[in-house]
Amino acid sequence: MSRRQRLRLVLVLGSLIAVGPLTIDMYLPALPSIVTDLSTTPAAVQLTLTGTLAGLALGQLLIGPVSDAVGRRVPLLAGVGLHVVASLLCVVAPGIGTLGVLRVLQGLGVAAAAVVATAVVRDLFAGAAFARLFSRLMLVMGAAPILAPTLGSAVLGWTNWRGVFVTLAAFGLLLIVVAAVGLPETLPAGRRRHDGIAGTGRVYRTLLRDRPFVGLVLVTGLAMAALFAYVSGSSFVLQDGYGLDEQEFGLAFGAGALGLIAATQLNVRLLRRYTPQRILVSSLSVGTAAGLLLIVLAVTGVGGLAGLLAALWVVLAASGLALPNAPALALSRHGEAAGTAAALLGAVQFGVGALAAPLVGVLGTGAVAMALVVAGGMVSALVVLVVVVRPARLAAVDPAVAVVAAH
Missing domain, CATH: 1.20.1250.20 (MFS general substrate transporter like domains)
Known part of the structure; x- marks a missing residue:
């Protein structure tokens, strides 16, 4: 793999890894305003965070074996597509119950990105090469939680909490394009379980x-x-x-x-x-x-x-x-x-x-x-x-x- 191809792979996989922390953390500054806007309680709003994490947990158990059986691209694109749809529905969520369910769906979609990014690195590299590439991706994982609440705060400076989910949907759409164009299938049919x-x-x-x-x-x-x-x-x-x-x-x-x-x-x-x-x-x-x-x-x-x-x-x-x-x-x-x-x-x-x-x-x-x-x-x-x-x-x-x- 050439240096240019490796750089492109890092950028694509880094984007996949970043969507998880952004989805979890970007709306954190808006939690108190969601309580007021939806006439609910802080405990109920915190359950929407739990829903995202639960979706991530369940999604990894499901998507990991699926990607080993059918390849990486199909589960990835389907998962990110689900994330986009759920994000857009969050924008118009009428109550806290609906928002909680949609956050679970967001988590399921994000799980596809997390699992596939790790699997792709495992498909292409081993040993020290694996370690070097994955270390770069972990820096993205570490930086994303820093940027997410700050980015969320910036979005809240010109819109309300629903605008945060518009931003997440837009990022998901961009991610679909990037993955479709820049990420080839890395698991040949002969290696599938x-x-x-x-x-x-x-x-x-x-x-x-x-x-x-x-x-x-x-x-x-x-x-x-x-x-x-x-x-x-x-x-x-x-x-x-x-x-x-x-x-x-x-x-x-x-x-x-x-x-x-x-x-x-x-x-x-x-x-x-x-x-x-x-x-x-x-x-x-x-x-x-x-x-x-x-x-x-x-x-x-x-x-x-x-x-x-x-x-x-x-x-x-x-x-x-x-x-x-x-x-x-x-x-x-x-x-x-x-x-x-x-x-x-x-x-x-x-x-x-x-x-x-x-x-x-x-x-x-x-x-x-x-x-x-x-x-x-x-x-x-x-x-x-x-x-x-x-x-x-x-x-x-x-x-x-x-x-x-x-x-």
């Missing part, structure tokens, strides 16, 4: 019988739950509780995401000296301590907004170290079924994460509710790692997998 539902079920059963794998998957999901507790609760805490406007919230949210990205890049250097197991234990320990401190600061009010944000950003940085290494250790155990293992990992990651949003809503919209769920996710992840996974007993991870995870 034809063992049907029964064969896929057998692979899933094998994965679920592997205790360390299941534990690492749960660790990833619980760490993601802590992250999404922040994602779902921060707009209410920072805007309603501390008086930030939509633009100021976008900057604060972006600063936290920047810390997460910095941690993922620090992980590259740390992996040269330490094992993924050691980094994972250390990061979850720091994240747990910061989460418990977050509860104290939220209850007492000591340190004000600055103290709250500082503790949150430490949790995010710890997540930036934990989230790459837990999947790397999990996937290194099942190279013979990497695609299905990745689909299961992604499903649990977003499925468990999806539970955080309504839990924050049930507990309330204040800083204490968000802090309890954030800290609960980190504490639970550390307990599962120590009790279920027992990281000291894990075999060394493949260096190529570790490099991919680090980015």
Whole structure:
């Protein structure tokens, strides 16, 4: 593959990966205004975020095997098309129930982009080449959450929350054109799987019988739950509780995401000296301590907004170290079924994460509710790692997998 072809592939796949974080995060600054406009409650609005994550989780389980059977392009174009239709319907959603259902459909469509992008890299590259290309794509994954709320805030500067979904629909349409023109089929007919539902079920059963794998998957999901507790609760805490406007919230949210990205890049250097197991234990320990401190600061009010944000950003940085290494250790155990293992990992990651949003809503919209769920996710992840996974007993991870995870 020439340098020009590789660059085009990175741009196309980067666009596919970006649509997920944009769909999840772009409307976050508008959550309080959606509560008012649709005459609903913060908990109900947070469930629309849960719907997107649930769609992502279910979609990965379904689309992964389908793309292995029929190729990459058809599921991709169909999924992004579903995302576009759901986004346009969100624009005219009359109530919170309809909006919640449509967000699930958006998540299903986004899942196609996430699964296919990963599968295409796996189809075309292996070893160090795989690691290098995937690391570039992970930078896109890290930058998109920073840009999404800020872009959402910019859109809200000239329109209302419905305009955010117009923007998402327009991006989806552009993505269909880009994928149709710039992404050829990468899975030849001779390499497609034809063992049907029964064969896929057998692979899933094998994965679920592997205790360390299941534990690492749960660790990833619980760490993601802590992250999404922040994602779902921060707009209410920072805007309603501390008086930030939509633009100021976008900057604060972006600063936290920047810390997460910095941690993922620090992980590259740390992996040269330490094992993924050691980094994972250390990061979850720091994240747990910061989460418990977050509860104290939220209850007492000591340190004000600055103290709250500082503790949150430490949790995010710890997540930036934990989230790459837990999947790397999990996937290194099942190279013979990497695609299905990745689909299961992604499903649990977003499925468990999806539970955080309504839990924050049930507990309330204040800083204490968000802090309890954030800290609960980190504490639970550390307990599962120590009790279920027992990281000291894990075999060394493949260096190529570790490099991919680090980015």
